[in-house]
Amino acid sequence: MSDINSTALSHESIATALAKALSEIESAKNLDELKTVRINHAGDKSEIALANRTIGSLQGAEKAEVGKRIGEARNQIRIALDQRTDELQSEREESILIEEKVDVTQVLASGRRNSQAVGARHPLTTIAEHISDVFIAMGYEVAEGPEAEAEWFNFDALNISEDHPSRSSTDTFYLESLDSGVVLRTQTSPVQMRAMLESKPPIYVIAPGKVFRTDELDATHTPVFHQVEGLAVDKNLTMSDLKGTLDHFAKSMFGPGIETRFRPSFFPFTEPSAELDLKCFVCKGKSNKKNNCKTCRNEGWIEWGGCGMVNPNVLETAGIDSTKFSGFAFGIGLERTLMFRYGITDMHDLVEADIRFTSRFGLGI
Numbered sequence: 505m506s507d508i509n510s511t512a513l514s515h516e517s518i519a520t521a522l523a524k525a526l527s528e529i530e531s532a533k534n535l536d537e538l539k540t541v542r543i544n545h546a547g548d549k550s551e552i553a554l555a556n557r558t559i560g561s562l563q564g565a566e567k568a569e570v571g572k573r574i575g576e577a578r579n580q581i582r583i584a585l586d587q588r589t590d591e592l593q594s595e596r597e598e599s600i601l602i603e604e605k606v607d608v609t610q611v612l613a614s615g616r617r618n619s620q621a622v623g624a625r626h627p628l629t630t631i632a633e634h635i636s637d638v639f640i641a642m643g644y645e646v647a648e649g650p651e652a653e654a655e656w657f658n659f660d661a662l663n664i665s666e667d668h669p670s671r672s673s674t675d676t677f678y679l680e681s682l683d684s685g686v687v688l689r690t691q692t693s694p695v696q697m698r699a700m701l702e703s704k705p706p707i708y709v710i711a712p713g714k715v716f717r718t719d720e721l722d723a724t725h726t727p728v729f730h731q732v733e734g735l736a737v738d739k740n741l742t743m744s745d746l747k748g749t750l751d752h753f754a755k756s757m758f759g760p761g762i763e764t765r766f767r768p769s770f771f772p773f774t775e776p777s778a779e780l781d782l783k784c785f786v787c788k789g790k791s792n793k794k795n796n797c798k799t800c801r802n803e804g805w806i807e808w809g810g811c812g813m814v815n816p817n818v819l820e821t822a823g824i825d826s827t828k829f830s831g832f833a834f835g836i837g838l839e840r841t842l843m844f845r846y847g848i849t850d851m852h853d854l855v856e857a858d859i860r861f862t863s864r865f866g867l868g869i
């Protein structure tokens with residue numbers, strides 16, 4: 505035994521090599537460092553491996569004892585290396601997660617939020633729904649018709665003569681060719697005829713929808729805009745029913761103080777016909793040359809839509825006995841309604857899908 509006490513195979517040497525290995529394994533800060541530690545203490549040229557190679561110089565019980573001690577040391581080193589590898593691997597995974605974690609407060613503060621902003625419902629959509637709700641509460645049903653409409657529904661059925669200027673291709677979009685008989689509807693009124701053909705009186709329908717005319721886009725015009733059409737056909741309906749209905753509609757849009765008036769007009773599909781005006785809500789009808797009002801151009805009133813009693817010719821075309829039933833109808837521009845309601849002065853705001861505009865209405869989804 506005394507022979508080996510001064511060699512690498514001594515109890516002390518093996519214990520020292522083991523302690524050094526365990527200490528370095530423990531203090532390895534990362535997997536790279538641990539790799540070096542592994543080579544130094546468990547590799548072919550490690551102290552313990554080299555000691556193991558000289559074990560053949562020992563004999564009998566001594567050889568067995570030293571062999572066992574070296575085996576145990578190597579085993580301890582292997583276990584320690586495995587444990588530390590696991591620890592360092594978990595640490596590395598955790599740090600990757602931390603590095604890749606998105607700090608939401610930082611993203612919001614940096615302004616990147618705008619690029620991920622949620623959409624907002626367009627005010628045209630919400631006002632159409634709001635108007636539908638107002639009329640549904642009065643017993644109306646929502647009706648729909650196609651945007652590419654038969655010329656017959658858009659014009660002829662509404663008592664619009666063949667030579668009426670609104671039928672010209674300078675006013676109306678024709679599909680494919682002028683004789684295709686299909687137009688992009690210029691008004692929501694064809695829905696009236698469809699509703700009358702599909703059901704029998706009493707009929708109460710409200711029909712919001714998109715319409716098309718060959719206007720250039722400017723501050724007050726757009727080639728694609730929206731109307732809401734109302735139609736009632738029943739026994740004994742009169743102009744006063746129409747006026748009462750539109751007064752209620754106006755109040756639901758602009759508040760209880762709003763005043764309306766009828767101004768005589770002409771539409772082929774209603775008789776008598778009227779323009780529906782609202783008392784100017786900017787100057788309250790009190791504008792004059794001294795007190796100029798841009799909104800009503802000193803008229804005191806602004807035009808909101810058209811209306812009238814359904815022309816008996818239109819009722820008869822729909823197969824409704826005009827001696828037993830009467831009807832009233834009205835059409836209102838939705839863009840116009842929105843502009844009045846919110847003081848929007850430029851049509852571009854309504855047409856361009858700018859989130860900064862739509863989100864102003866507080867209707868984010």
Ligand SMILES: [Zn+2]
Pocket residue numbers: 784785786787788789790791797798799800801802803804805
């Ligand atoms: Zn005014």
